[in-house]
Amino acid sequence: MASRIAVDAMGGDDAPEAVVVGAIQAIRHTERDLAVLLVGPEERVQDVLDNHPEAPSSSLQVVDAPEVIGMGEAPATAVKQKTNSSIHRGLAAHHDGMTDAFVSAGNTGAVMGASMFILGRIPGVERPSIAGFFPNLQGSSVVLDIGTNVDCKPTHLVQFAQMGTIYARLALDNDDPTVGLINIGEEPGKGNEQVKEAHDRLQEADDLHFVGNVEGGDLLLYAADILICDGFVGNVLLKFGESMTTVLSEMTEQEMDDQGLGPEERALVTGVLSEVRKHFDPESQGGAPLLGVNGNVLIGHGRSSPAVIERMIHAAAEVASVEVVGAIEEAFRPDAA
Amino acid sequence: MASRIAVDAMGGDDAPEAVVVGAIQAIRHTERDLAVLLVGPEERVQDVLDNHPEAPSSSLQVVDAPEVIGMGEAPATAVKQKTNSSIHRGLAAHHDGMTDAFVSAGNTGAVMGASMFILGRIPGVERPSIAGFFPNLQGSSVVLDIGTNVDCKPTHLVQFAQMGTIYARLALDNDDPTVGLINIGEEPGKGNEQVKEAHDRLQEADDLHFVGNVEGGDLLLYAADILICDGFVGNVLLKFGESMTTVLSEMTEQEMDDQGLGPEERALVTGVLSEVRKHFDPESQGGAPLLGVNGNVLIGHGRSSPAVIERMIHAAAEVASVEVVGAIEEAFRPDAA
Secondary structure, eight states: OOOEEEEEOOOOOTTTTTHHHHHHHHHTTTTSEEEHHHEEOHHHHHHHTTTTSSSSSGEEEEEEEOOOOOOSOOOOHHHHHOBBBHHHHHHHHTTTTSOEEEESSOOOHHHHHHHHHHOOBBBOOOOOEEOEEEEEETTTEEEOSSSEEEEEEEHHHHHHHHHHHHHHHSOOOOOEEEEEEEESSSTTTTTTHHHHHHHHHHHHHHHHHEEEEGGGGGGGGGGSEEEEHHHHHHHHHHHHHHHHHHHHHHHHHHHHHHHHHHHHHHHHHHHHHHHHHHHHOOGSSSOOOEEEESSEEEEOTTTHHHOOOHHHHHHHHHHHHHOOOOHHHHHHSSTTO | EEEEEEEEETTTTTTTTHHHHHHHHHHHSSOOOOOEEEEEEEEEEEEEEETTTTOOOGGGGEEEEBBBBOSSHHHHHHHHOOBBBBHHHHHHHHHSOOSSEEEOSHHHHHHHHHHHHHTOOOOOOSEEOOEEEEETEEEEEEOOOOSSSOOOOOHHHHHHHHHHHHHHHHSOOOSSOOOEESSOSSSSSOOOHHHHHHHHHHHHOOOOOOEEEEEEGGGOOOOSSSEEEEEEHHHHHHHHHHHHHHHHHHHHHHHHHHTTTOHHHHHHHHHHHHHHHHOGGGGGOOOOEEESSSOOOOEOOOOOOOHHHOOOOHHHHHHHHHTTHHHHHHHHHHHTT
């Protein structure tokens, strides 16, 4: 069956160029029968497309959206006022069944807000959540929440664990994903009030493979497949981890200067380090799924390159095909227990 | 004037050996007129001392404390029941004026609890706080709180900023330390309820050089001299950062294997990386000050080596000589405003 993905052509620092190129590559580099709707100001998007004669035009369609929500705009206002933005029109296309998913590397808060408004929450889900990815020595863990819910109740944390588990099972092919609760100590009873209660509830939940508390020092060592925390902690940790790409290279440059290394020696060290840094690079991820809304939405980093846009589009097609939304609906149905 | 420092001889994974050796080195490696009281089970400590004929015996004294609080013991119970522990007796010696400071690499919670009990809080300080150190590209920032206060009110965060400022001015020779609030965005109005209110109060405080919110991605890039957060966030971040020492070396080993580097090439890469890793190594710090109690207390990492114990003792002598406690007392006096 064909996959149709709506993409926010104006999302990200290098939009629309990077998005258009990413969409072209996504179509060329897949076995899937894939079509992409590029949503943005028609003329601007078409101009970029015209510069790419290699574009597979039968699989690409431009959907006009005259307004653009900037990366720095206040989401609440933008969501209310710019209802003809690429984010709104892209989500509307998905909501109306024209596409299987919506993908944006634009203003995260606006995508979140407009998704709530246009797609709505899945019944039973109290707080939709953006799931991020955290590197570890085995690959990566899914982290919820990474910034949308900064004041969380224990019940929200439990719901994050449930949605993350469903996502990992279906979209990441992990039959039995383990869940860890980010905390200041391993023993039960550690932590603040919110986390202590969440720990007990996670332990009681029989649809989760809960492995207990996970300390900050164990996050990168592969402590669990899914890591649970409120959006404040998740956001600070995620950005801290991402900054390692810059920090490591600056510290290494400094140290190589101090040691007076020659060009060949520097190339050798940098050759190893640049691979190590990639573990921390948000570019290596394919977009963060917004879980709990009534649709398939993937959100990318503002600095997304064409390669990242390509990965996001493929990931969106995958998320849609495994029917994550249906599975969350099922699990959260009041009579499901 | 002579400095006299009480040291928990049983504190840390390699106690008492590492502590005794660290104390001997501390006395030998300073211009200061320094005496150390080794507090612990008399025979055990004396046995270690007897194996070190180089010990400057006139500057070393063993103070008997028959009980030991283990690293993994529940602090609340241990503080109440083991009143003859090295932690209790060491703090008592400091409280009675026999020493200028107390230093321990033992059970952090027990040192904190016993300090509150024996030394008491400085009037006006609602929550004493352990200040940690965070590496950055310029050196390091002071972080409060790093784990003692996991449920904080905005007023506690403001007090952390005030105590941290006094500490940095006096003990770190920083005339005008900047204060940043760890948050999920730079703009005022970002964050959870606790942090939003703290932001406004920090901005109003005229005894602080507040530079605003600091995101997770900027912490390592030198965003401020003093970083403020609740103990939950601080603890998770601190341990996450410390884990970089292990994580970096494992990732690098893996990568060098993948690239098939020879022994000389590996030695070159490792020679650079081991210096980079040191930025994240808790061993490179000299103990975290417990601020807000009525005395000078420094707490070290459980894995403290003799070199760290030595640095902690020197740091304690410094903290005592610049009279941090007196300055906090002054600033928090009700009529001080």
